[in-house]
Amino acid sequence: MRILHTSDWHVGVTMKGRSRLDEQRAVFKQMVEVAAAEQVDLVIVAGDLFDTASPSAESQRLLFSALSALRGTGAEVVVIAGNHDNGKALEALRHWAHAAGIHLRGSLGKAADHLVTGETAGGERWRCAALPFIAQRHAVRAAELFELGAAGAEANYADHLRRLVSALTHDFTADTVNLFTGHLTVVGGKVGGGEREVHTVADYAVPAAIFPPTTSYVALGHLHKAQAITGPCPIRYSGGPLAVDFGEEDHTPSVALVDVAPGVPARARTVPLTAAVPLQTVRGTLEQLAKAEVDERAWLRVFVTEPARAGLRGEVADLFPRAVQIHIDPVMRKDEAKPRERRSGRSPGELFTSYLTEHGHDDPAVTKLFAHLYEDAQTVAEEA
Known part of the structure; x- marks a missing residue:
């Protein structure tokens, strides 16, 4: 199957007060064209859909139009909330998203609620563990929702995330394409420049080893620089579709196209988005x-x-x-x-x-x- 992996859209971001919605509209149009031309089976949007937790009405219209257009290519669409998003507000739109054929996960629920399954037109079965951003103060609550029990007073953020990922991936089987998407910082990742620093510091970093070797592909968001992470399975940040500030001036806005099959290592390639304003x-x-x-x-x-x-x-x-x-x-x-x-x-x-x-x-x-x-x-x- 073929996956289009993207993240960190930051719809509504401005450049010193100047709107970039027209630029983002052009970028999303090109992204939809890529998805259609490449006959993508699944689109994963790995968080930070909006730039702020209180997006404008115009920003919301643009986001939902972009997601609907991606779904209109025939691809399944899996979307999670990031640290810039209002997860509860997105979760409130989940019924609309479901009716539109979009799998949206805005906030935490039971472990089973974060597993999305599907089958491609060619008959390949896939499952995706979709974990929205979790703040440190919510890590213990997440463990309770996942019915994992107490981790001990000494448990840190990485310990909690390791247990959550394990709960979501323990049923991965060899005859299925096993996917994980999350909005988090993995040790070894290079910060792009426009991330919210408080959520990329060491206290929020998790080791790549939390992802099991049975995972076919890990689609991450949060770090804005497109990059692969060394680990027990293929792990990648897609990079953002546009540079959000001058710290990202040297980045090439892009999406990742990933070909993956059960038991076969995922192969990823970067597709530049030339519609992005440099x-x-x-x-x-x-x-x-x-x-x-x-x-x-x-x-x-x-x-x-x-x-x-x-x-x-x-x-x-x-x-x-x-x-x-x-x-x-x-x-x-x-x-x-x-x-x-x-x-x-x-x-x-x-x-x-x-x-x-x-x-x-x-x-x-x-x-x-x-x-x-x-x-x-x-x-x-x-x-x-």
């Missing part, structure tokens, strides 16, 4: 920036390597209408580590000039304006 960083003086090669589609981060002055940001914005971040390059501010000059006994004008110098701002017009405003303030004070 992120690009440019650096230089204003003159150098004017000559820089810039992708006209890209969201830009600009570092200006010349002293700050009034109007500089506006000139850069005029030069790059798609610049969402404009910075004075830190290399222009090396003198910040030097001891500050003596302040006592100096006039306000001298202090203001020193302040501008310390911060790399060299603009006589600003100094002149300060002097004018200060003089006006003093005149008003004397008249009062």
